[in-house]
Amino acid sequence: MDRLTIEHWRNAPRLTCLAAFFETTASGQGGAPDLAQPQLDMSLLDFDLEVSVFSDTHRRLWGPFDSHYFASIPYRLEEECRLGAAILSFASRAWARSASPTTIYTLGTGTGCLARTLATLGNGRIEALCCSPTAANRTSFFAKRASEHAHFFHGPFFELDDERYATDDDLLPFRGGFDVLLEDTTFQMYDRDRLKQLEFVVPRIRPGGLLVQVQKLAHEDRDIYEERERQKDEVFKSRFFSTGHISKKKDEVLNTMTDLQVDLATTVAALRAFFRYSVLTWNSGNFYTIVSSNSRSSVLELISLMVKPAIPPGYCHERLPATIVDTEVEALAPDLTWRSANTMVPLAPKLGIMK
Template sequence: MVDPQTIERWRNAPRLTSFSTFFQRTASQEGGVPDIAQPEPDLSLLDFDLDCAVFAHSHARLFGGFDGHYYASIPYRLEEQIRLGAGIYSFATRIWARTAKPATVYTLGAGTGCFIRTLAVLGDGRLKTLCCSATAANRDVFLANRASEHAHFFFGPFFALDSERYIADPDLSDFQNGFDILFEDTTFQMFDRDRVRQLEFIAPRIKPGGILLQVQKLAQQDPLVYDEREWQKDELFKTRYFSRQNISEKKSEILNTMSDCQVDLPTTVTALRSFFRYSVVIWNSGNFYTNASSNARSSLLEFISSLVKPAIPPAYCYEALPLVLTDTQSEPIAPALAWRRANAVCSSAPGQRQDC
């Protein structure tokens, strides 16, 4: 159990204090939103995979105020979210088929909950989904376009969802036994640098055989490397969607402060080893990384094999993926890792064009 002093430190963290106005204003579309163009997925980076195309179509219809800002701020994050969504849906429905019970998915700190609302719509009762946010505007967007009775929202920070809350709140009854997939999306970096305490709080909520996904912006041991990747993000990607003034205002308002709570990859690995036998980097875009972790080798292999290859131009990816962070000598996961082949939308009928 996390000590009260840590909880109190999180209550006074930037996300709930100095950043709160920024998130409320952006989620309400009063500022911080793209002022040049709105992000749209490039399905060619996903090899026109049919499962990804289906997820992308449903996902786009559920966008809310904060989503445009998020996907325009991180290079190719939208394509990665679609790739993850298709993979999670496949993994979760296999759990439902084996157990005859709905799979449970929790996105921790995911804005309007667009991602889990999409999963709930596609799952149609085969998935039960939950997200949390401490921003009232995100709650309002969620409730205005909930889209499925199987999608649930908790209004508050992640650390308010303790064991007692799951028992006391009838709307959380589907999640009392934990989650098959728990997805921490750029949340820890808004609270503090102590990844061990943060994982200590959420890891017990992951079911046996479950998966932890994390999207984090990591510090680099060489500050020049970090700055070069930031320049690439700001100058070559974000300028497609934001004016330079908009980019400059965000940097001064939030990014400079947020860097104080970032950790590097070695620190991340040390924390993950305290809780998980296996951990793999499955996506990298500049300073952003997606990790998948589990104590069940078979589950992690099944999940990773449900993903098409990372959907990102090589110039933005600085790691050879998948990159194993933690493994075991007795049952190593590294030799068995493989992405699935794309199920291309293109027709293969005789006499028809093969390109998309």
């Protein structure tokens, strides 16, 4: 990557005007929900056994920043557990085929709770890396590391370059690249140029590997964007944060981040430059999960391991899964399907499963 781009990212909001907010929140000195703590709603996940097992470990490994994060994005907690359970199954299948660990990089995921959960449940079948420039996130990571297969890099994503991988012994498991790279609402804090950002990270994805992104997207109709924001703040976040807390965060953080968001069309154009396939697998207001790969079989396998999106209809504005990048010769769309929930009937008697 050229020097000017790196310098631009180094002076981006995440490392300058937003740095104090993230440090304060990650250390538990501010930003925490002041009305209630977020709780996983298993009914939205049809009381699925695999998600329940994943979520139990996931909740035990939260750090201070996680409660803030999951109380801020509608049903993001359910999505992380749904996605995490699918990635765990994906890695388990890979181990059965090759007896080699799956390498996973969660780029910009705060305390690295997802990475630590996957490493813990993978028990040697997964090597997981996360990065954050926030010192308090590093403290949280190692306070509940839970597995020697969970690794942390203290710094922004763009410092993990080829030289760093080649010379840092702590990064030895990842020198060959990643089978799954998850970018979580991070690019939008550094720049609007998604092509440059993808150009930096995509070469680290192994052949057959996957890019998973959780993105907050702009909308061509500003009124629609703002209406979704009002729903997020007034209907969802108001369960966890007082009005004053919501207003303060909007002034301190969200207005800055909005300037660096891009819309779906821009996102698709950037992804198309690197991938044959991209699929929307989740939508909550202005937030989306996007799975991309050059391997048709890898995309189909991961999505087939996901239960249906755990989101009330009023928050979801897409028919999912939705292919946004595809090929004509080997089209992906006709074969996309969710798995059925492995429902724990005693915990969900009202579902009438045994009738």
